[in-house]
Amino acid sequence: MKSLHWRFAVWFTLSLLAVLTVFVGITYTHLQHELRVEKWERTQPGRTDWKLHGSYSESEVDDIAGELRTLALLYAGPVALLALGLGYYLARRSFEPVAVLNRQLQAIGGHSLQQRVRLDDADQEFRSIEKNLNSLLVRLDDSFRQLSEFSAQVAHELRTPLTLLRLQVEEAAGRIEPGLAESLQDELRRLSDYVDQCLQLATAEQGRLVLDPQPVALRTLVTEMIEVYELLARSADRTLRVAADEDLTVPADARALRQMLHNLLTNALRHGDGPILVSVSRVDAAVVCHVENALANRPVAAAAGTGLGLRLVRALAAAHAGLTFTSGPHAGRYIAELRWP
């Protein structure tokens, strides 16, 4: 039995039944002894000098003992049910602090680690759990704060020299060899983007990402951002098509969703082959967005699932309640799927 409440109720019932069985057994044995072995003696009313001695017949003993057995069996069922109910009620009452703890712990997220749990009138055993949980929360809060400060420091340490480099390259662009200037600017942008994605991934994986989920019209968002990817596909002699019959609305942080689609489309362009299809559809009650393309006959396709881009998509999807992300080869095509329930 999975529920601790029911397990305690069953233990309580079985214990009670065991005690009652022993009690009834002793009573039964003792009664039989009294009826069969011991003689009875009683005075006659009005004749106090008369003393009668005798014993029960075998059939009378069987009758009396049988009645005890029948009654014991007859009451066993209702008593067991009553004990089960009582046991469940007592277990629930005793474990109420666990339910209170659970409710309080569920309300504590990555951004509210400064909250503490409270069990004011609980038993000593639960008070010690409360104390230990609160010290754990203090340690977690400290670690999260340190991580956050560390990420900010890393961001600062990496982005400040990048800013300086960028401003210097921009300023010197007219004076240095044009090909070199363009290449420097491209590489700086690539490096900045890599730093952005690494820091975003670290934030998301540490559960510190703050999202602003709003209703987002998927087809509108895809249509708005797709133009540039169509252009990039065309320049690689490929096509990109959007299939969305209706403008389905999903709860999402628009910026994070754009980032996820950007990473999926970039992967499709970089690692895939053939036409790219972006579809938005309703499957049963779920809203599904697919980015799919043919698998490339290049070895790089095998590494497509280990890249930073997909890892970031996975982390961003996990930060949205209910949103699931899956990706992989399916019937000769590579399909990345975002699914809202």
Place this chain on the structure above:
Amino acid sequence: MRILVAEDEARVAAHIRSGLTEAGYSVDVAADGPEALWLAGNHPYDAMIFDVMMPGQDGISIVRQLRRKGIRSPVIFLTARHELADRVAGLDAGGDDYLGKPFSMIELLARLRALLRRQRNDPLDHMRVADLELDLIARTARRGGETIALTNREFALLELLMTSSPKPVSKTAIIEHVWDQHFDSGSNVVNVYVNYLRAKVDRPGLLPLIHTVRGVGFALHAPAP
């Protein structure tokens, strides 16, 4: 116009100062939080550019203090932290715009001009280079009296080129300003969009205004006589 720049990294501050001075602003630079707070509290500035992470006192709490004192000059935050919570904290404290590091000087100038335009409601609502006019409120472009139909992206691109005119704008700055994303082969995308724009702005028979500056990017200016 007088601008206060608060940036603790001296070399970055020097580049910002030089870029703003070249664009015609007079610039004061503060190297830490307390100096920035003192300068902002004692001199009238048309706009302020604050780094968020500074020694002494961070940019966000300085701006909060300045707003409490009634100092309303527009503020752009420069920050190495790009997360939503940081952006919200900056804007909540009274900041007007937010630019993530590493940034382009062109982008900083474009944001500053837009901010000053909003603040003063001045004639910068219209921009003009040679016979090309841009109405930033109605979001329309005209050349030689004829209206040019532009998509949102083409408009953003033209606005950026006109803002920095006659100086060239790098392809990287264009990608950031127009798309806010990094693309592989991003240069090709920019080339294609500039060509779309060129086809609309520099129609046959008109003097070409959009010029390719090799190694740098694109510039918009009247051709040298």
